[in-house]
Amino acid sequence: MFGLVRKRHPYELLASELANTIQHQLTRLNLAYREKRDGVEVIHRVEFVEPLKASPGVIEIEVDLSRLPRGVDVAALRDARVLETLTAACKYPVKFVKKASGAGSWFVVEITAMSKIPRMVKLDSMRQPAKAPPLIIPIGVGENKQQRWEDLRTLPHLLIAGATGTGKSVMVNAVLCQLIKRFDESVLQLWLVDLKGGMELSYYERLPHVKTLVTKSPELPAMLLDLQVEMDRRTTLLRERESRDLDAYNAQMPRARRLPYIVLVVDEIANAMLNKSRVNLDGQKMSVAQATEALLADLAARARATGIHLIISTQRPSVDVVTGLIKANFPCRIAFGTASEIDSRVIVDDSGAHGKRDGRMLFRRNIDLIELQAPFLSDSEVKATVKRVLSGEYEPEPVKTAEDVARDEIGYLLALSESKAGRRFTARELYKLSDGLIARARIEQLAARLEQEKIVHRKMGPFGRSIAVPAREWQKIYKPCALRPVPCEKPEKPAPPMPLEEEEPTLAPSIMAFLSEVEHEHLSPDP
Ligand SMILES: Nc1ncnc2c1ncn2[C@@H]1O[C@H](COP(=O)(O)OP(=O)(O)OP(=O)(O)O)[C@@H](O)[C@H]1O
Numbered sequence: 289m290f291g292l293v294r295k296r297h298p299y300e301l302l303a304s305e306l307a308n309t310i311q312h313q314l315t316r317l318n319l320a321y322r323e324k325r326d327g328v329e330v331i332h333r334v335e336f337v338e339p340l341k342a343s344p345g346v347i348e349i350e351v352d353l354s355r356l357p358r359g360v361d362v363a364a365l366r367d368a369r370v371l372e373t374l375t376a377a378c379k380y381p382v383k384f385v386k387k388a389s390g391a392g393s394w395f396v397v398e399i400t401a402m403s404k405i406p407r408m409v410k411l412d413s414m415r416q417p418a419k420a421p422p423l424i425i426p427i428g429v430g431e432n433k434q435q436r437w438e439d440l441r442t443l444p445h446l447l448i449a450g451a452t453g454t455g456k457s458v459m460v461n462a463v464l465c466q467l468i469k470r471f472d473e474s475v476l477q478l479w480l481v482d483l484k485g486g487m488e489l490s491y492y493e494r495l496p497h498v499k500t501l502v503t504k505s506p507e508l509p510a511m512l513l514d515l516q517v518e519m520d521r522r523t524t525l526l527r528e529r530e531s532r533d534l535d536a537y538n539a540q541m542p543r544a545r546r547l548p549y550i551v552l553v554v555d556e557i558a559n560a561m562l563n564k565s566r567v568n569l570d571g572q573k574m575s576v577a578q579a580t581e582a583l584l585a586d587l588a589a590r591a592r593a594t595g596i597h598l599i600i601s602t603q604r605p606s607v608d609v610v611t612g613l614i615k616a617n618f619p620c621r622i623a624f625g626t627a628s629e630i631d632s633r634v635i636v637d638d639s640g641a642h643g644k645r646d647g648r649m650l651f652r653r654n655i656d657l658i659e660l661q662a663p664f665l666s667d668s669e670v671k672a673t674v675k676r677v678l679s680g681e682y683e684p685e686p687v688k689t690a691e692d693v694a695r696d697e698i699g700y701l702l703a704l705s706e707s708k709a710g711r712r713f714t715a716r717e718l719y720k721l722s723d724g725l726i727a728r729a730r731i732e733q734l735a736a737r738l739e740q741e742k743i744v745h746r747k748m749g750p751f752g753r754s755i756a757v758p759a760r761e762w763q764k765i766y767k768p769c770a771l772r773p774v775p776c777e778k779p780e781k782p783a784p785p786m787p788l789e790e791e792e793p794t795l796a797p798s799i800m801a802f803l804s805e806v807e808h809e810h811l812s813p814d815p
């Protein structure tokens with residue numbers, strides 16, 4: 289007899305427990321009808337249709353619409369404040385979903401642990417990492433307030449997709465504002481495409497960084513062709529200098545002849561990818577869509593080494609917009625909320641972005657997939673940032689190539705060795721003296737380079753290296769330099785604009801003191 293009693297699955301038990309909680313909370317919120325019968329209060333509550341649907345991830349509780357208490361309507365049940373109360377009481381997110389006409393309405397309880405990802409992240413609250421590479425951009429904040437920043441040079445391009453109103457333009461603005469605050473037009477050039485009528489990117493139009501702003505899709509292929517020509521010109525220049533990439537090329541060039549990074553931003557690529565009108569491109573007739581796809585794919589495949597990076601966004605993640613060719617060349621993609629699981633899969637090969645909103649995203653970088661909250665900034669903050677950039681309130685950072693950084697570090701270490709280490713050049717000692725500013729392995733690496741350049745003696749057994757030439761000699765090659773961690777806070781007071789000419793490194797007072805000691809030593813006759 290007992291064997292016939294069906295054992296209820298734990299999720300079914302949880303479902304009825306949650307239904308009770310929801311019913312109780314609705315009654316508490318006065319979503320019930322109370323009447324007195326024979327002096328006794330009788331309460332008519334919101335009732336649910338049995339059986340409740342329960343699966344491991346989600347519990348659906350159908351409201352019995354035919355027996356709603358008097359004075360309670362469906363609109364009241366899906367009020368945002370009501371859902372917040374239910375979410376807090378159930379300890380799981382509760383949504384209200386109206387199914388297709390006549391099929392009823394459900395409270396949907398998602399049985400997933402409440403996300404520890406913040407619901408709102410202001411761009412201002414994200415702190416750029418110390419020693420940030422030039423094209424570092426904010427992506428978002430994940431669990432345990434982990435900030436995610438990425439170097440656009442290594443991404444090397446970014447595709448942003450999601451349904452309308454989910455956060456794409458805010459993201460593009462966050463990236464652009466981060467970049468324009470740091471660099472002037474000698475370091476960063478922007479090619480902007482706003483195919484939503486110029487409403488989204490028009491704020492930036494007056495910036496000196498902006499090379500061009502295209503707002504009509506038939507003009508896009510010609511612009512991409514110009515960018516391709518620029519890419520080819522740069523490729524030739526790099527080849528002539530035997531440089532692997534733009535940084536290596538710039539490291540060999542005086543500051544005035546260095547090439548800026550180029551970032552192409554396209555807001556709403558779908559308008560071009562679905563435009564079948566024909567354009568004449570370099571003597572060939574083809575549709576705007578074909579030309580755009582072919583040029584974008586070529587740029588994405590070849591532009592990285594020449595310092596050209598693409599950020600494109602679309603609200604139509606269908607396969608005719610995010611084509612195989614484009615997807616293959618954009619290994620880094622952001623999916624903001626999508627209208628369907630299929631759209632989410634098209635973007636990040638995972639269904640998780642379905643239904644997300646307000647800047648919540650899935651970020652895919654190659655095989656890595658992570659959920660993040662994108663940084664937010666309002667339109668007025670964008671306008672204010674552009675205004676401050678135009679009035680020179682931010683101090684543009686000089687870009688240091690890897691070679692620039694190495695030279696600074698060498699200048700610092702040699703000066704330190706002269707003043708504080710009796711001209712010994714050992715990694716252990718210099719690491720301590722520099723308060724750990726430069727890692728030991730890095731000092732070893734630089735010492736090996738100096739050994740080859742015959743500026744320090746070869747390492748000999750237990751004695752370690754020492755400087756082999758007088759300070760005057762090495763200073764002809766390396767400038768004594770003060771190293772400081774890169775400031776990552778916003779300057780409290782607006783900094784004056786930097787002169788564009790080659791800048792002398794500024795020296796900290798302590799370094800000045802020991803440099804003058806060094807100089808003094810050299811002026812005094814050798815014993
Ligand atoms: N990171 C964010 N954090 C919180 N809310 C956000 C965030 N990003 C966007 N939102 C909210 O979503 C709204 C729409 O954002 P946005 O304009 O970026 O959408 P969109 O994806 O560009 O839409 P469309 O495709 O229509 O252009 C914003 O006004 C804001 O209220």
Ligand SMILES: [Mg+2]
Nearest residue numbers: 456457458488
């Ligand atoms: Mg937009």
